[in-house]
Amino acid sequence: MTQGLIVTGTDTGVGKTVFSAALAGALQATYWKPIQCGLAEGGDRERVEALSALPPNRILPEAYRLQMPASPHRAAEAEGIEISLSKLALPKVEGPLVVEGAGGLMVPINRQALMIDLFASWRLPVVLVARTALGTINHSLLSIEALNGRNIPILGVAFVGEEIADTERTIAEMGNVRRLGRLPLIETLTPARLADAFAAHFRAEDFR
Numbered sequence: 001m002t003q004g005l006i007v008t009g010t011d012t013g014v015g016k017t018v019f020s021a022a023l024a025g026a027l028q029a030t031y032w033k034p035i036q037c038g039l040a041e042g043g044d045r046e047r048v049e050a051l052s053a054l055p056p057n058r059i060l061p062e063a064y065r066l067q068m069p070a071s072p073h074r075a076a077e078a079e080g081i082e083i084s085l086s087k088l089a090l091p092k093v094e095g096p097l098v099v100e101g102a103g104g105l106m107v108p109i110n111r112q113a114l115m116i117d118l119f120a121s122w123r124l125p126v127v128l129v130a131r132t133a134l135g136t137i138n139h140s141l142l143s144i145e146a147l148n149g150r151n152i153p154i155l156g157v158a159f160v161g162e163e164i165a166d167t168e169r170t171i172a173e174m175g176n177v178r179r180l181g182r183l184p185l186i187e188t189l190t191p192a193r194l195a196d197a198f199a200a201h202f203r204a205e206d207f208r
């Protein structure tokens with residue numbers, strides 16, 4: 001069985017890709033973004049290539065590469081296709097796998113299924129990436145409740161942003177989840193700066 005983790009977020013644009021690049025680098029894992037939308041704006045796979053020191057064979061091709069910057073169900077329809085769960089089986093790889101979702105949990109991948117349904121089918125633990133900025137308590141606790149409702153194991157929350165200790169503590173306590181760490185905002189992202197920030201703020205063992 002593949003050992004891996006799903007990296008999801010409370011929303012689109014919260015920092016899943018940057019965190020995944022750091023995590024995959026720290027674990028010497030394989031990175032996979034199964035569904036990429038909005039390719040015109042640059043894909044996450046290319047971003048992980050640029051932000052991690054992972055060799056190319058540890059960054060897998062997407063199952064779906066879609067142009068429209070929209071929810072997967074809509075981006076697929078715009079290209080006249082329907083995303084099929086049967087094409088989204090977890091790849092078998094050597095070592096750990098880091099899988100990045102598209103957007104947040106309640107994002108439709110077709111007219112029947114949500115991102116969270118796909119995650120439930122994979123039976124891998126989830127890391128929830130959450131901002132520390134205002135609004136995150138609501139988004140984080142809603143996401144945690146949705147994961148619990150489908151019995152998806154939550155490894156913990158990885159925060160992104162400036163330190164707001166009370167917010168981070170409140171989410172961990174009221175959501176009954178582990179706070180894995182917080183990635184600070186890095187002014188100019190480079191692989192070395194990102195790896196240093198991850199090493200300073202997270203423990204790789206927590207993800208193994």
Ligand SMILES: Nc1ncnc2c1ncn2[C@@H]1O[C@H](COP(=O)(O)OP(=O)(O)OP(=O)(O)O)[C@@H](O)[C@H]1O
Pocket residue numbers: 009011012013014015016017018019044101102103104160161183184185186187189
């Ligand atoms: N720790 C960080 N330091 C500096 N900038 C960051 C950090 N994390 C994320 N960003 C920036 O915030 C933006 C969104 O981040 P990212 O692409 O990782 O989000 P995402 O959750 O993966 O989005 P999507 O839903 O599109 O996959 C990017 O411009 C990224 O460079």
Ligand SMILES: [Mg+2]
Pocket residue numbers: 016017018044100
């Ligand atoms: Mg991303």
